[in-house]
Structures are given as C-alpha cells and as structure tokens.
Amino acid sequence: MDQSLTEQEMMGVKGKRPHILAVPFPVQGHVRPLMKFSQQIANHGIKVTFVNTEYIHAKVVAAMSEEDKEQRSIELTSIPDGLMPDDDRNNGFIINKSLRRTLPRNLTNLMEKVSCDEKISCVIADITIGWILDDIQKMGAEPVAFLPGAAAEMALTHHIPKLIEAGNLDMNGTMVQNELILSDEIPSWRKNELIWCVSGDLNTQKLFFEFFRTAERSAHHAKWLLCNTFHEIESSACKLIPKICPVGPLLSSNNLKSSAGGGSFWVEDTTCLSWLDNQPDGSVIYVSFGSVAAFSQDQINELALGLELSSRPFLWVVRSNLANGLHAEYPNGFLERVAERAKIVEWTPQEQVLAHSSVGCFLSHCGWNSTVEGLSMGIPFLCWPYFADQFHNQNYICSMWKIGLSLNPNESGLRSRHEIKTKIEMLFADYGIKTNALKLKDLALKSVSESGSSFRNFETFVDHLKKRR
Numbered sequence: 001m002d003q004s005l006t007e008q009e010m011m012g013v014k015g016k017r018p019h020i021l022a023v024p025f026p027v028q029g030h031v032r033p034l035m036k037f038s039q040q041i042a043n044h045g046i047k048v049t050f051v052n053t054e055y056i057h058a059k060v061v062a063a064m065s066e067e068d069k070e071q072r073s074i075e076l077t078s079i080p081d082g083l084m085p086d087d088d089r090n091n092g093f094i095i096n097k098s099l100r101r102t103l104p105r106n107l108t109n110l111m112e113k114v115s116c117d118e119k120i121s122c123v124i125a126d127i128t129i130g131w132i133l134d135d136i137q138k139m140g141a142e143p144v145a146f147l148p149g150a151a152a153e154m155a156l157t158h159h160i161p162k163l164i165e166a167g168n169l170d171m172n173g174t175m176v177q178n179e180l181i182l183s184d185e186i187p188s189w190r191k192n193e194l195i196w197c198v199s200g201d202l203n204t205q206k207l208f209f210e211f212f213r214t215a216e217r218s219a220h221h222a223k224w225l226l227c228n229t230f231h232e233i234e235s236s237a238c239k240l241i242p243k244i245c246p247v248g249p250l251l252s253s254n255n256l257k258s259s260a261g262g263g264s265f266w267v268e269d270t271t272c273l274s275w276l277d278n279q280p281d282g283s284v285i286y287v288s289f290g291s292v293a294a295f296s297q298d299q300i301n302e303l304a305l306g307l308e309l310s311s312r313p314f315l316w317v318v319r320s321n322l323a324n325g326l327h328a329e330y331p332n333g334f335l336e337r338v339a340e341r342a343k344i345v346e347w348t349p350q351e352q353v354l355a356h357s358s359v360g361c362f363l364s365h366c367g368w369n370s371t372v373e374g375l376s377m378g379i380p381f382l383c384w385p386y387f388a389d390q391f392h393n394q395n396y397i398c399s400m401w402k403i404g405l406s407l408n409p410n411e412s413g414l415r416s417r418h419e420i421k422t423k424i425e426m427l428f429a430d431y432g433i434k435t436n437a438l439k440l441k442d443l444a445l446k447s448v449s450e451s452g453s454s455f456r457n458f459e460t461f462v463d464h465l466k467k468r469r
C-alpha cells in the first residue's frame, strides 16, 4: 500500500479524512460483498458510511454477532425504501421501482446531513441501482459502480446494443440462434441461460431485460466498475469491459483479524463449526442454495434421500422458506436415520464452513458469491443452478475451470436421489477436479496477496480515494 500519506496523518486532520458512501441493492447476495469491500477500504483509513434500507439495516444489525460488532470498521446507516410494511420486499421489481422514486431524494438528504462532519467524495453504488450514478455526480461526489456478479455477465450486458444490432438478440432479449458467444474463453450462453431469462414467461423476461439495459446505460456514468472477480479467472471478460477494476475474491478473511464479517440477514449458526471439527478431513458435503432459491417438497425429498444414500456426513442449510416459501419437511424417518452424520441449520457462517478442513464438496446453487467463496477455498462443486446467472456460473465451474460436476434434472425436472448419490461418488473420486480446485484456490489467494492483480487494483483505487478527498 502507498504510504505517501499514512493512516495516522489522515486521521489526524479532523474533517479531512476521505469519506465515502456505499449503497447496495437490498438483497443478501449484493449487501454482503459490498460490505466486505467497504470493510477492506475502511481498514485503510477511509471513512465508509454503509447505507442500507431501513428494512435490511434492521435484519443486518439483528443478525450481527458480538465479534462482528467489535470488528466493524464502517458506519451503518439507513434510509427508507419507500415501500409499505406489507409490500413484497422479495420482489426485485417492486423494490427497484420504489427506490427509483425515493432514492435520489433520500440520498441527497443523507449526503447533506453526513457531509457536515466529513464531506463525501465518492459514492459506490450497486450497478443494479446504477441509474443513481448520474445524480451522484450532480451531487458533487465521484460515481463508482459495484458489480456483485461475474465480469462475464457485465460483458454480456455491455454488449446488449451490439448484440441487438447484429441480430443476435431481439428487442425482448430473446436469443435468435441457439448459442451466444462473446469470446472463445468465456463459456457461451444457451437460450435459457441468459441472465434475464429467469422464467419461461416473456413479460417477466422483458422486465428483467430492461433492468440490464438500464445497467448498461448506467455503467457509462461510472468512473470505476469494481467487480468481485479476479483477472486470472475472467481475463477475457474483463478485456471486454471498459473501466472494469477486478478487486476479488472479496473474502471476509482478506481484511479482518478473523473471518467474521457481518452483513448476513440471518443469524449464523456457529454450532456447525464445532460439528465440522468432529468430522474426518475432506469428508463433508456442504449443501447450500444461498438466500433466494426454493424448491418443491418433492425435490426436497429427493435431495434428502440422495444425501442419505451417499452415506457421507453432510451439513445442509435449510432456510425456513426453502420449500417454496414454507418450512421444508423431511421423508419419514429421515432425521433419525441420518442423525449420526448430519447437521441441518438455517444459516451458516459460510466462508468459515468452506474454509474448514473437513469439507470435501460444495453442493451449491452457484450464486456468484458462493462460487467465488468456494473456489477460493479449493472446494469441488456439485452444481445445481436455480436461476439467472447461476447457469452460466455452472458452465464456468464445470466446463471452463473444471472444478465441479453438474446435477442434471430428469424428464420431470427433478434432480433424483440416484443422480445426487452418483454425482457425489463421482466427485469424491475425481482427483483431477480436486487438483484443479486447489490450483484455482492458489490463484485466488495470490490475486489478493501483496502484488497480486486484485491487490494492485485495490491499492490503486484506495490511493485514488485518498488523493480525491
């Protein structure tokens, strides 16, 4: 890190410490990585005020451990999301519509209020609310966009106008051919794998497509595009995006004394860590589908029985709404039969779980955060994508990096217990995949270590913030 201005000097001049705002989109997979990044910046003497919506702020604070509170180096604040108490905050369109109406005014008010002490020189906003970047510039702060997903998805988004012009996409975002190729080194997209094709419904697709077209236009206003990726895994995608600045993998352990981090919406059940301590090295299947994915009760039964058939220890995250919004039920006698080798919890400290020596496989929905966390810990994947970018992330994992296998649905659309058992056996027996996973782990950790590619990008960005204050 450039020592031209020491932290002590910066802190010593009251009112002169660089002060930035970080504004995530209010869902778990977006709040978490931006909070990790914010902590990292704050540890370099920059004041960060992290702006959640009131609803999310309450969740984050309620879920924080004492350790998170002690180690927190950023200020947490909140603004209203403009919704009524009964509105559906799980619906991204409803939230986005409301934020578009209310965020410009709320953010201006907040900036005026907090600037009295230390002027805000920069606002880092999630690209999903990238339409605010122009307003940020008008408010006199530097607009920076944060991309919580893969660079490949931003490369795709960036190319939307060209893809329409070339006849690859129609105006609704439907792929005209069967495959879309941006570069030989990025997995191609098949028809149902485009990030805006989240359901078979054309009207929903059009809404999502408009979301991404807006993000594409917004990116032009950003002075930097910070991305939770690293050059070594996405160099081709990065080359396709002007202003991209890969700063990942964003890991809590990059910047804190322990791997605690904060930013979870649910209380992390740490009893799973002591349970992991009692399992043999490399033996455990860790099963987690992130914060959104949900399944039919029939599918949950198949998964439970597949895990049982595997005869291996497993740690399974079962959120209280995993069964399509309801509590999951288990097959008759299942809990008793697997009691000796299973741990089921509602939410884990996932990075610590993945870093535990007893974990041997990550059965994952392939959300980008989970993908980056798993590969940084050298864990082979069993891929079960649910929606949006997760199919493309699976292609990275299985076809490009060769660190996992996919779980394929049968003719009824279910991942059967036999498919699950078979793929678990195949994965644990595949030394090639394990070797690749360890190589990728090495690259990931090097990129955030001194003089690594993301380390240098981070340094450049922080130096810039210091000079700009």
Ligand code: UDP
Pocket (backbone or CB within 6 Å): 028, 029, 030, 032, 033, 264, 288, 289, 290, 291, 292, 293, 317, 346, 347, 348, 349, 350, 351, 366, 367, 368, 369, 370, 371, 373
């Ligand atoms: N996560 C966690 N504990 C869990 C499950 C998930 O801390 O039990 C975290 C995980 O580490 C990741 C985030 O939640 O940082 C989920 O983000 P991801 O992009 O993987 O999936 P999404 O929730 O957006 O579908």
